Amino acid sequence: AQSVTQPDIHITVSEGASLELRCNYSYGATPYLFWYVQSPGQGLQLLLKYFSGDTLVQGIKGFEAEFKRSQSSFNLRKPSVHWSDAAEYFCAVLAAGTASKLTFGTGTRLQVTL
Amino acid sequence: NAGVTQTPKFRVLKTGQSMTLLCAQDMNHEYMYWYRQDPGMGLRLIHYSVGEGTTAKGEVPDGYNVSRLKKQNFLLGLESAAPSQTSVYFCASSGGAGGEETQYFGPGTRLLVL
Numbered sequence: 001a002q003s004v005t006q007p008d009i010h011i012t013v014s015e016g017a018s019l020e021l022r023c024n025y026s027y028g029a030t031p032y033l034f035w036y037v038q039s040p041g042q043g044l045q046l047l048l049k050y051f052s053g054d055t056l057v058q059g060i061k062g063f064e065a066e067f068k069r070s071q072s073s074f075n076l077r078k079p080s081v082h083w084s085d086a087a088e089y090f091c092a093v094l095a096a097g098t099a100s101k102l103t104f105g106t107g108t109r110l111q112v113t114l
Numbered sequence: 115n116a117g118v119t120q121t122p123k124f125r126v127l128k129t130g131q132s133m134t135l136l137c138a139q140d141m142n143h144e145y146m147y148w149y150r151q152d153p154g155m156g157l158r159l160i161h162y163s164v165g166e167g168t169t170a171k172g173e174v175p176d177g178y179n180v181s182r183l184k185k186q187n188f189l190l191g192l193e194s195a196a197p198s199q200t201s202v203y204f205c206a207s208s209g210g211a212g213g214e215e216t217q218y219f220g221p222g223t224r225l226l227v228l
Contacts, residue, residue, distance in 0.1 A: 046218070099210070100208050100215045102157075
């Protein structure tokens with residue numbers, strides 16, 4: 001069965017600094033990968049997704065992620081963080097042929113200091 | 115186009131009471147899902163549906179029932195609520211295999227069982 005690991009429970013960065021959130025997945029075939037963001041008290045919003053093709057994908061709000069098959073990783077990056085980026089970030093993997101079910105990581109909470 | 119909506123937004127129940135959470139989507143999606151979110155555990159799939167009149171168990175189905183009588187609606191029922199069911203519940207929908215496999219989430223229902 002597929003699984004997702006987000007090794008960082010909580011990360012604090014200064015506004016304007018760069019950000020990288022780690023995500024490692026376990027899945028036997030080529031996965032579909034997603035990053036979602038959840039602001040406090042809100043639902044999940046899709047940031048970006050990887051299905052195939054270019055391994056560097058661009059998302060909303062200036063985020064990007066790179067799929068590295070050799071490392072089973074799909075890390076999320078942003079060159080300059082804004083205070084409004086403070087939220088919880090979830091990585092998820094979708095296994096083909098499983099009714100499009102997602103398996104989520106446990107999330108990384110991002111705090112941004114001014 | 116409202117996307118995915120959930121009713122109610124917040125509810126307090128006493129142990130043993132029953133309730134139904136309603137999810138509605140206006141994107142003509144085939145697949146719908148119910149998740150629960152608990153601190154430090156990410157989102158876990160309760161039940162899902164791949165089409166009108168069909169339902170299936172997810173990762174944590176015990177204590178819950180679902181129904182999908184209409185394509186646009188997916189109901190989650192708690193027959194006899196327990197404190198362990200205190201959680202935030204999210205509904206999601208996707209186009210399914212052959213369509214848009216990205217899941218779109220509702221705003222959530224916060225449930226407190228006393």
